[in-house]
Amino acid sequence: MTVPHWLFGDQLGPHHLSGLGDVPVVMIESRSVFRRRRFHRAKAHLVLSAMRHRAAELGDRVRYVRAETYREGLREAVPDGGEVTVSHPTSYAALRLVKSLDTVRVLPARGFLVPHADFRAWADGHDGRQLRQEDFYRWVRRSHELLMDGDQPAGGRWNHDHDNREAPPKGARTLGAPAPYRPREDEIDEEVRRDLDRWEREGEVRFVGRDGPRRFPASRREALAALSRFIEFRLAGFGPHEDAMLARDPVMSHSLLSSSLNLGLLDPAECVERAEDAWRAGHAPVNSVEGFVRQVAGWREYVWQLYWYFGEDYRHRNALRHHEPLPEWFLELDADAVRARCLATALAQVRDTGWTHHIPRLMLLGSHALQRGWDPEAVTDWFHRCFVDGYDWVMVPNVVGMSQYADGGRMTTKPYTSGGAYVHRMSDLCTGCAYRPGERTGERACPFTAGYWAFLHRHRARLEHNPRMAQPVRGLDRLADLEELLRGERERGDGPP
Structure with a gap:
């Protein structure tokens, strides 16, 4: 049988x-x-x-x-x-x-490039040292002969991050990239929406956020169409501005393929192979192709493997002892209550679409949670529930390890948070904001700038011995207004910034 x-x-x-x-x-x-x-x-x-x-x-x-x-x-x-x-x-x-x-x-698991046993052998070979994503990424490139010329990386470099961190074009409201693929709803979507409406009406379930026209592929045919459109029209411009943010252009040149990959509609191998073919055919520059390959074969694969390698207790790590609950305005995605333009923009994108790209996730939403001392397990759950591409394996390492530094540095070498100067440099989100990125105190004090220094002060004993954080921590000694800053942070509390 x-x-x-x-x-x-x-x-x-x-x-x-x-x-x-x-x-x-x-x-x-x-x-x-x-x-x-x-x-x-x-x-x-x-x-x-x-x-x-x-x-x-x-x-x-x-x-x-x-x-x-x-x-x-x-x-x-x-x-x-x-x-x-x-x-x-x-x-x-x-x-x-x-x-x-x-x-x-x-x-065995499917939908990933590296079997669990192969990763465990690689990781165990590091004898407990930090499992650096860069080392893993190069190992995957070599073992899968991905974007390689013989035993050397295609284009002469493993890492093109230096070329892929440009600020948005000055004065531009959009990046001007060709539009991404968008699916058309059908009778199945109509049935799903009727069912969800009924479940809510009958009080069986409660949702958060808005459900407008479906924006992401729900079938293999749609996912392949989205992949083809990205490779043909958007990949070439992806790399340089992949870390930039524009208020009126939330998708920029990003692939929007994460939900299709995480639903299993696309295989990561076909995505990176199509990207490499585009470079070899002269249709996309190596920095854009390498940036995309790094996201799929590097970071996505790395996060999947660490989820299983670190074990189930990893989700409970809380090295910084952050226990503040998530405030209601954040849980309800109430972007209209937020005055800080950058945070309001990112929260509105989540509310309206269930998606933002990786920099608003890390350097706006995640950074704010880290600065405010919110419980990392609750933050992980929020990202899991509120993002269309969010799954347990995705969010536990990304939030606990990368975003909230709750593992104390097992996954990353430093906390990823910043003051308003970074947001100002990498976006147009400070323009027209009620706050000023260069101000730490007073009515116009940027919540990210003040929050950054308050975070460093709170964790000074831990961070002053971190080689990547020692210099910023020493900067606390030069702040004549530190006490005023900390008083303002206490008064701010967890109301919407």
Whole structure:
């Protein structure tokens, strides 16, 4: 008898079934997932739409069950209690679930470039030293012969970050990049929206954020169209301004492929190979291609591997002992309550789309949370729930390790936070703001500038021994207005800045 294969909602591309033959497929839509946590409405829409689109593609091959829980759904899908296979899930919770079911056999993970065993061997070979992303990235490039010329990196350098950190063009309101691919909703989306409306109306679930027209691919066909449009029209201009921000151009030249990769609609190998082909054909410069390859084969792969390598307790790390709760205005995505233009802009983007690119995530939203001392586990949960591409494996290392420095430096060499000068240099978001990036005290004191110095003061004993932070910490001694600054921060509290 043929053993059916269970597809989770983030295992939706054809590579998740390749090599299994024409086996029957089981898919389970669990209502309890949305009851347990308050997800962004656009995220709930995208996940359900993608699952139902995949089920429509599979036709009679799939048994699609809508149930309260996965356990109930599996009993309905396989009533005889027969064996089911499943690819290694993408979260500890899902892995515990499938391992607790006697009839489920777990297969190796798919949708990533490096097997777990290979990464563990590489990491263990570092003898407990810091697992630097740059070292890992070069290892992946070599082992997969990716963007290489023989044993040397294509273009003569491994890292083109120096060319990819330009501020936005002076006076520009947009980068002027060709528009990204945007899907068109169909009858499946209409059904999903009706269901979500009913669930909210009946009080079964509560969402946050807005669910306008779907902005991200929900099918393999749409994901491939998005990839093709990025490679052909947007990749060439991606690199130089990938760290810049513009209020009226939230997408700039970014690929917008993260949700498709994390739903399993795209395989990372096909993305980076298409990018390399574009460079070799002379259609995109090496710095833009290397920047994109670094994001997919470097950072995304690195985060996936660290999630499993560090273990489940990693999510609870809190080296800085930050315990402040997230304020209501942040939880509700109330951008209209925020006066700081940069933070209001980023929060509005999350509210309206469930997405921002990596710099607003790290240097605005994450940096503010770090400066205010918010609980890193709560911040991780917020990013997981509120971003369309957010999954447990994505957000635990990105937030605990990178954004909140809650692991004390196991993943990164320094806390990633800054004053308003960085925001002013890399964006147009300070123009027209109620605050001034160069002011630390007074009514016009920039919350990021004041917050930066208050953060350094609070953690001086830890950070003054960090080679990358020692000089900024010494700068505290030159602040004649430090006491006034700290008093202003106490008075500010956790109200919207």
